[in-house]
Amino acid sequence: xxLHIVIHGRKDLANQVYEQLRESIESGRLAPGVQLPPSRxxxxxxxxxxxxxxxTYSRLTYENYLVGKIGSGTFVxxxxxxxxxxxxxxxxxxxxxxxxxQNLSLPLRHPTREGTLRHDFIGGATAKTQFxxxxxxxxxxxxxxxxxxxxxxxSQPEGVPELRKAIAGHIAFARGVNCVxxxxxxxxxxxxxxxxxxxxxxxxxxxxxxxxxxxxPARLLFAAQGATVASVPVDDEGIRVECIPEDSHLIxxxxxxxxxxxxxxxxxxxxxxxxxARRIGAIIIEDDYDSEFRYEGRPTDSLQSMDGFGVVAxxxxxxxxxxxxxxxxxxxxxxxxxxxxxxxxxxxxxxxxTLPQWxxxxxxxxxxLNRHIRRCHGxxxxxxxxxxxxxxxxxxPWMYAIPCTxxxxxxxxxxxxxxxxxxxxxxxxxxxxxxxxxxxxxxxPVRNGLIMGFGAIETxxxxxxxxxxxxxxxxxx
Amino acid sequence: xxLHIVIHGRKDLANQVYEQLRESIESGRLAPGVQLPPSRxxxxxxxxxxxxxxxTYSRLTYENYLVGKIGSGTFVxxxxxxxxxxxxxxxxxxxxxxxxxQNLSLPLRHPTREGTLRHDFIGGATAKTQFxxxxxxxxxxxxxxxxxxxxxxxSQPEGVPELRKAIAGHIAFARGVNCVxxxxxxxxxxxxxxxxxxxxxxxxxxxxxxxxxxxxPARLLFAAQGATVASVPVDDEGIRVECIPEDSHLIxxxxxxxxxxxxxxxxxxxxxxxxxARRIGAIIIEDDYDSEFRYEGRPTDSLQSMDGFGVVAxxxxxxxxxxxxxxxxxxxxxxxxxxxxxxxxxxxxxxxxTLPQWxxxxxxxxxxLNRHIRRCHGxxxxxxxxxxxxxxxxxxPWMYAIPCTxxxxxxxxxxxxxxxxxxxxxxxxxxxxxxxxxxxxxxxPVRNGLIMGFGAIETxxxxxxxxxxxxxxxxxx
Numbered sequence: 001x002x003l004h005i006v007i008h009g010r011k012d013l014a015n016q017v018y019e020q021l022r023e024s025i026e027s028g029r030l031a032p033g034v035q036l037p038p039s040r041x042x043x044x045x046x047x048x049x050x051x052x053x054x055x056t057y058s059r060l061t062y063e064n065y066l067v068g069k070i071g072s073g074t075f076v077x078x079x080x081x082x083x084x085x086x087x088x089x090x091x092x093x094x095x096x097x098x099x100x101x102q103n104l105s106l107p108l109r110h111p112t113r114e115g116t117l118r119h120d121f122i123g124g125a126t127a128k129t130q131f132x133x134x135x136x137x138x139x140x141x142x143x144x145x146x147x148x149x150x151x152x153x154x155s156q157p158e159g160v161p162e163l164r165k166a167i168a169g170h171i172a173f174a175r176g177v178n179c180v181x182x183x184x185x186x187x188x189x190x191x192x193x194x195x196x197x198x199x200x201x202x203x204x205x206x207x208x209x210x211x212x213x214x215x216x217p218a219r220l221l222f223a224a225q226g227a228t229v230a231s232v233p234v235d236d237e238g239i240r241v242e243c244i245p246e247d248s249h250l251i252x253x254x255x256x257x258x259x260x261x262x263x264x265x266x267x268x269x270x271x272x273x274x275x276x277a278r279r280i281g282a283i284i285i286e287d288d289y290d291s292e293f294r295y296e297g298r299p300t301d302s303l304q305s306m307d308g309f310g311v312v313a314x315x316x317x318x319x320x321x322x323x324x325x326x327x328x329x330x331x332x333x334x335x336x337x338x339x340x341x342x343x344x345x346x347x348x349x350x351x352x353x354t355l356p357q358w359x360x361x362x363x364x365x366x367x368x369l370n371r372h373i374r375r376c377h378g379x380x381x382x383x384x385x386x387x388x389x390x391x392x393x394x395x396x397p398w399m400y401a402i403p404c405t406x407x408x409x410x411x412x413x414x415x416x417x418x419x420x421x422x423x424x425x426x427x428x429x430x431x432x433x434x435x436x437x438x439x440x441x442x443x444x445p446v447r448n449g450l451i452m453g454f455g456a457i458e459t460x461x462x463x464x465x466x467x468x469x470x471x472x473x474x475x476x477x
Numbered sequence: 478x479x480l481h482i483v484i485h486g487r488k489d490l491a492n493q494v495y496e497q498l499r500e501s502i503e504s505g506r507l508a509p510g511v512q513l514p515p516s517r518x519x520x521x522x523x524x525x526x527x528x529x530x531x532x533t534y535s536r537l538t539y540e541n542y543l544v545g546k547i548g549s550g551t552f553v554x555x556x557x558x559x560x561x562x563x564x565x566x567x568x569x570x571x572x573x574x575x576x577x578x579q580n581l582s583l584p585l586r587h588p589t590r591e592g593t594l595r596h597d598f599i600g601g602a603t604a605k606t607q608f609x610x611x612x613x614x615x616x617x618x619x620x621x622x623x624x625x626x627x628x629x630x631x632s633q634p635e636g637v638p639e640l641r642k643a644i645a646g647h648i649a650f651a652r653g654v655n656c657v658x659x660x661x662x663x664x665x666x667x668x669x670x671x672x673x674x675x676x677x678x679x680x681x682x683x684x685x686x687x688x689x690x691x692x693x694p695a696r697l698l699f700a701a702q703g704a705t706v707a708s709v710p711v712d713d714e715g716i717r718v719e720c721i722p723e724d725s726h727l728i729x730x731x732x733x734x735x736x737x738x739x740x741x742x743x744x745x746x747x748x749x750x751x752x753x754a755r756r757i758g759a760i761i762i763e764d765d766y767d768s769e770f771r772y773e774g775r776p777t778d779s780l781q782s783m784d785g786f787g788v789v790a791x792x793x794x795x796x797x798x799x800x801x802x803x804x805x806x807x808x809x810x811x812x813x814x815x816x817x818x819x820x821x822x823x824x825x826x827x828x829x830x831t832l833p834q835w836x837x838x839x840x841x842x843x844x845x846l847n848r849h850i851r852r853c854h855g856x857x858x859x860x861x862x863x864x865x866x867x868x869x870x871x872x873x874p875w876m877y878a879i880p881c882t883x884x885x886x887x888x889x890x891x892x893x894x895x896x897x898x899x900x901x902x903x904x905x906x907x908x909x910x911x912x913x914x915x916x917x918x919x920x921x922p923v924r925n926g927l928i929m930g931f932g933a934i935e936t937x938x939x940x941x942x943x944x945x946x947x948x949x950x951x952x953x954x
Contacts, residue, residue: 002771004653006778028657029649046775089813090786093726093758094678101677101817104824110631128629137621140832144614147802152605152933153587154801172506176481180505188665192826200578201571204681204703221824226681226703249570281570294479298523301483309567324631325624325831336566340578347581347698349669353833354802355617456629 120433123453143358159186213440238265256291262404310334597910600930620835636663690917715742733768739881787811
């Protein structure tokens with residue numbers, strides 16, 4: 001790779017090279033430790049004499065910008081501290097819109113490695129210690145061999161056939177979803193599935209209905225696309241269908257495990273929702289994000305499998321069964337939407353990287369996903385039981401869980417008014433992460449409570465962490 | 478994983494199981510060859526007697542839906558052909574918008590493995606046989622170890638720090654881009670970078686200016702987001718700055734290697750463009766998709782490095798230097814846009830999968846990217862020379878190349894009117910892929926020509942393929 005230096009005209013050549021190198025080092029563009037090309041090569045590249053370049057290197061070395069190491073070459077000196085780049089702030093035609101994006105409040109950004117707490121009841125994080133890294137490595141090796149056979153072209157926007165088939169088989173078997181491989185579009189997580197479906201449905205100003213409280217990133221996404229998002233209250237059977245506006249183009253729901261409250265949608269409510277969607281011509285997004293983990297009672301039908309009208313788009317993810325950082329999810333689309341979503345996918349970012357697609361196809365095909373889900377199911381069930389036992393026991397004076405049958409988070413409500421922000425802050429001081437429900441509410445009055453995830457916290461850490469919670473509650477409530 | 482069967486009430490239990498299994502097999506949801514759970518397990522799951530289940534299995538076996546294999550279990554029979562699923566086509570509130578998406582004409586969809594031609598002058602495909610698979614495998618192994626250290630959370634929307642740093646170092650060194658790691662946002666290819674920048678800038682009805690002819694997927698993307706896309710003609714110095722509408726919020730250009738015509742933007746034009754953007758408050762996207770491969774003359778400054786106003790967003794990709802199917806690209810953003818784009822990224826699909834990010838960081842850090850670019854540079858230079866020699870030689874009666882200095886495609890124009898569609902069809906019959914320029918033009922009258930990529934075609938195949946081209950041209954022109 002050539003070092004980027006631009007020569008203008010034929011005058012003052014040594015100085016042109018000198019100025020550009022010095023400026024690059026001062027600005028930090030050429031970082032400390034970077035090796036410069038041998039003077040002979042740079043001279044040839046720029047059509048200058050070798051002496052011009054080596055004189056310039058010498059001058060910069062004398063000025064401490066560069067350092068020569070005998071036998072290995074010339075490097076940018078570690079002693080130089082880059083100066084700040086100066087740029088005026090332009091006045092932009094789109095400034096208002098940029099500001100709106102910048103001020104978006106995203107409640108669910110996960111902490112980075114450095115920012116994590118020792119005991120964390122965060123939602124959406126999985127049991128990483130359980131991740132079958134050796135199996136995944138083997139599947140990735142397999143995927144690399146698949147990749148070697150392809151021709152250096154773009155792949156299919158809808159996903160590689162092997163993975164679409166594996167996903168269709170998996171969800172037909174385990175969730176009774178009514179689909180074949182052709183109905184499946186592979187996405188970068190469920191969030192992208194929502195984005196694509198919304199793109200092909202939402203025109204500015206049209207109405208999208210969703211649960212309140214509900215999944216905040218979905219709300220932000222629909223609003224960002226120009227929709228008017230209608231907040232529909234939920235009761236203990238799920239979304240209140242009669243409150244869904246008649247002019248809704250899209251209805252977003254989480255029937256298996258309401259996000260964030262947790263209760264499943266009743267059968268009657270599901271039927272009413274399907275009937276209403278058909279009547280008003282709306283598409284329903286069924287976000288089935290973590291229903292692979294089900295603990296009690298008989299399974300319920302997915303909305304998608306009850307749908308005789310072709311109005312349900314079923315969205316799933318491997319962020320909960322495997323890892324969020326893999327960014328692998330999917331949509332199962334009714335025939336009416338399929339081509340449109342695939343086109344939107346290509347325009348947005350062409351397709352999901354092929355390597356993880358092939359790895360996942362192999363992982364599912366070899367039965368490793370099922371095995372992993374079984375193992376995690378047992379672990380999550382244990383953690384859930386532990387939390388429920390404490391809530392029914394020594395924590396019962398202050399809080400109770402909303403009954404739910406699936407997933408790996410639960411909503412825990414306070415029995416009496418309490419300063420939740422204070423509680424969260426005090427717990428954070430003892431390295432325990434708790435998360436209020438506040439950010440999930442939009443128009444509906446906030447009920448004081450917590451969303452308690454049990455993916456990231458180890459089973460043995462639950463009791464000590466809840467001991468501290470009890471101690472703090474005793475003090476403040 | 479449990480097989481999904483739903484039991485209602487306490488009546489007619491055997492028949493409920495029978496009907497659901499038969500329907501699942503008939504519809505193809507349970508595909509031929511799928512293994513059913515042992516009757517004992519299914520009975521336990523459903524809370525029914527084992528006899529109920531084994532009787533049901535027997536009945537379905539007798540009816541040829543299932544087949545038992547001694548010692549291994551019960552499987553869906555291969556003899557059953559799934560019936561078509563019937564779904565009524567709903568009348569949707571968003572039908573018009575869905576139709577618009579569905580009827581989008583995407584000129585650049587790459588063929589799948591089955592559909593490829595023997596000799597293909599397709600644009601945007603890389604020399605796959607050169608891909609350093611062993612190096613990439615080693616970097617992927619390294620990335621798997623990195624992944625093992627993380628905690629099962631979501632990663633940063635802007636990309637992992639290691640990769641942002643590696644990209645900043647690479648483009649500062651090789652392209653003189655004025656940036657540090659904090660300015661870089663990792664994206665799923667350049668297309669997603671365009672999508673995100675457009676999202677934070679475009680409101681419905683606002684004007685986006687771009688080159689005509691120009692990169693069609695960018696046009697479709699901006700239009701899909703509600704922009705009015707202004708077609709700005711180009712001449713041999715690049716975009717005609719005086720034709721850019723004064724109310725443009727965004728200007729999309731390809732200065733190093735105009736897409737598709739190939740000529741670089743002149744220095745005077747670059748300066749004029751920057752001045753105009755600053756004056757009207759527009760952001761410029763500089764799509765520098767393949768400038769790593771430069772063959773002639775002195776390098777030119779990137780627009781970004783000439784920008785003192787903070788109006789240039791520089792977009793790059795590893796689709797050309799490595800492989801399009803990796804879906805790795807990036808944006809270098811002015812301070813005004815950075816936070817907004819990162820927020821938009823999170824709402825869209827959170828972040829790029831971490832595994833390929835860590836692999837690429839290692840690949841760049843170990844100097845493997847530079848080595849690979851050097852190797853490919855030599856190969857592409859040879860192919861380019863071969864095509865140019867033929868165009869100056871026996872093909873010169875019919876066609877000529879537009880001068881360009883970078884990349885791995887060139888635009889080839891016809892000297893006389895010719896039926897390009899017929900030419901393409903005849904060449905396809907002899908297994909050679911040629912691609913007309915037509916799809917890149919929008920308002921400006923189409924000039925008859927071809928976009929000739931030399932990434933996918935092997936050097937030794939060029940002469941025989943161009944021999945056939947000459948033969949066909951002799952016949953039809």
